[in-house]
Amino acid sequence: MSLKCELKSVRKAFGAFVAVDDVSLRIEDGEFVVILGPSGCGKTTTMRLIAGLENPTDGSIAIDNRIVSDPGRGVFVRPERRDIGMVFQSYAIWPHMTVFENVAYPLRVRRVRGADLSRRVQQALEVVGLEKELKRSATALSGGQMQRVALARALVANPTLLLFDEPLSNLDLKLREHLRIELKELQRRTGLTSIYVTHDQAEAVELADRIVVMDAGRVVQVGRPAELYARPNAKFVAEFISSANIFEAIVVSQQMPQGDTELKTEGGRAFSAHSDEILHEGDRVEVMIHPEDCILDESDGSRDWLHVELLQTRYQGTSTRYTVRWGNAPFDVIVQGTTSELTEGAEKRLRVRPGSARVIPQEGRRP
Ligand SMILES: Nc1ncnc2c1ncn2[C@@H]1O[C@H](COP(=O)(O)OP(=O)(O)OP(=O)(O)O)[C@@H](O)[C@H]1O
Ligand SMILES: [Mg+2]
Structure with a gap:
């Protein structure tokens, strides 16, 4: 070309x-x-x-x-x-x-x-x-x-x-x-x-x-x-390209070269995310999770799922956007298609698709 x-x-x-x-x-x-x-x-x-x-x-x-x-x-x-x-x-x-x-x-x-x-x-x-x-x-x-x-x-x-x-x-x-x-x-x-x-x-x-x-x-x-x-x-x-969940988290541990990083938030979220850069325990980073990379289901008490409370439901044409409380902070999930109505305040279980949480490169540390 x-x-x-x-x-x-x-x-x-x-x-x-x-x-x-x-x-x-x-x-x-x-x-x-x-x-x-x-x-x-x-x-x-x-x-x-x-x-x-x-x-x-x-x-x-x-x-x-x-x-x-x-x-x-x-x-x-x-x-x-x-x-x-x-x-x-x-x-x-x-x-x-x-x-x-x-x-x-x-x-x-x-x-x-x-x-x-x-x-x-x-x-x-x-x-x-x-x-x-x-x-x-x-x-x-x-x-x-x-x-x-x-x-x-x-x-x-x-x-x-x-x-x-x-x-x-x-x-x-x-x-x-x-x-x-x-x-x-x-x-x-x-x-x-x-x-x-x-x-x-x-x-x-x-x-x-x-x-x-x-x-x-x-x-x-x-x-x-x-x-x-x-x-x-x-x-x-x-922020500009999508309506992703973006929040601050603290590094617990990291496996390189794969980039698998264990993180937690002050509100009590604990999860893994991918990072392209080398991080150390205690580093504060920004994490992105697309709301469409999550699954929301009925709570059944199993330990593989994150337990959350439904805060708000918004219909957006062909999809539904749910805001849940996860680790004491709001978090958005988008479900495609028409779904059965969920009652606000209900207990739900949330799963983030493996590999979809990402650490955003920090200003000045960008490759
Ligand atoms: N002839 C000019 N003299 C002084 N400042 C200018 C001039 N032309 C543009 N600017 C300034 O340069 C900046 C960028 O303007 P520009 O028109 O390129 O923005 P834009 O990204 O196209 O914004 P928009 O989406 O609102 O059209 C603005 O702060 C504007 O005020
Ligand atoms: Mg313009």
């Missing part, structure tokens, strides 16, 4: 404030990369740097192995010369123009005219399923249609790279889920390298080949969605 876009130690400061801090990324040709992080963490700024709408303070950016930004060497390629298609949260569709004219705009700027122009606009509209709407005024379109027009406009000039900045966040949930599937399908079909920004983890997990998790201007972890879910390298990633 060849490299489509590379950021090397990119930093962007606005006065004394550093919005993007030492970001390095390598994006392969054909990849769908999602940048995920909370509001203000620098996602849009990173996109604007790639697009050439901002100039980095330090570092360099290359697209198709050509340096497009490198302030140290005085290199800056203007946005219109970077071959990039962009779709933003606000549709940025011109209301006074027809669908055709909106999509034709990037080609007109590039001095494409006549039959060639018509053919290419038609093709881009076919890709997004709007070929029959080309004469309509943009104001007459629904939100989902407007976002498709924006997508067709991003595709029409045959970009080498597509950038999406929260393109679906103005749409209602149903439409968002529908367009998300279409978008992924379109990307598969065209093979276009895409960078997609969102703060919605469900969107990130569904769309991404790889997710880049950002916090406060920095990249915290990069990996496939399943990797980030199973092996977060920081508490921030675990």
Whole structure:
């Protein structure tokens, strides 16, 4: 695979404030990369740097192995010369123009005219399923249609790279889920390298080949969605990517090289977890257990199970989330499907699937 876009130690400061801090990324040709992080963490700024709408303070950016930004060497390629298609949260569709004219705009700027122009606009509209709407005024379109027009406009000039900045966040949930599937399908079909920004983890997990998790201007972890879910390298990633139980525990003993670690909590939980790092008796660590990696059943007094008290039941569509008291602290368990109603206050037995509890690497001790 060849490299489509590379950021090397990119930093962007606005006065004394550093919005993007030492970001390095390598994006392969054909990849769908999602940048995920909370509001203000620098996602849009990173996109604007790639697009050439901002100039980095330090570092360099290359697209198709050509340096497009490198302030140290005085290199800056203007946005219109970077071959990039962009779709933003606000549709940025011109209301006074027809669908055709909106999509034709990037080609007109590039001095494409006549039959060639018509053919290419038609093709881009076919890709997004709007070929029959080309004469309509943009104001007459629904939100989902407007976002498709924006997508067709991003595709029409045959970009080498597509950038999406929260393109679906103005749409209602149903439409968002529908367009998300279409978008992924379109990307598969065209093979276009895409960078997609969102703060919605469900969107990130569904769309991404790889997710880049950002916090406060920095990249915290990069990996496939399943990797980030199973092996977060920081508490921030675990919290952002899932709704895992995360709590502090004290190391009792450890077996290396397997990494099997016996732990306890102050409230009286005793359990084993996996750790990638060497730990010592008495070390305080943070542990993650996904609520879907647990089993909850009727109490029968056997010693293999943990005895817990049911505190709360919440139905969540296709699953049920139970909060139980385990070792004097709340702990969540998710059970898929419809289950029989459980009475709050009831005694239950809890089992954590072997191998599913993990010690989260500590800040500064991260590999
Ligand atoms: N032109 C600017 N001048 C000064 N500060 C800026 C500028 N652009 C962005 N910032 C600051 O940089 C930080 C990162 O902004 P950015 O828009 O990249 O965040 P984001 O991750 O896209 O957030 P959101 O999810 O809310 O869109 C913010 O604190 C923002 O206020
Ligand atoms: Mg933003």
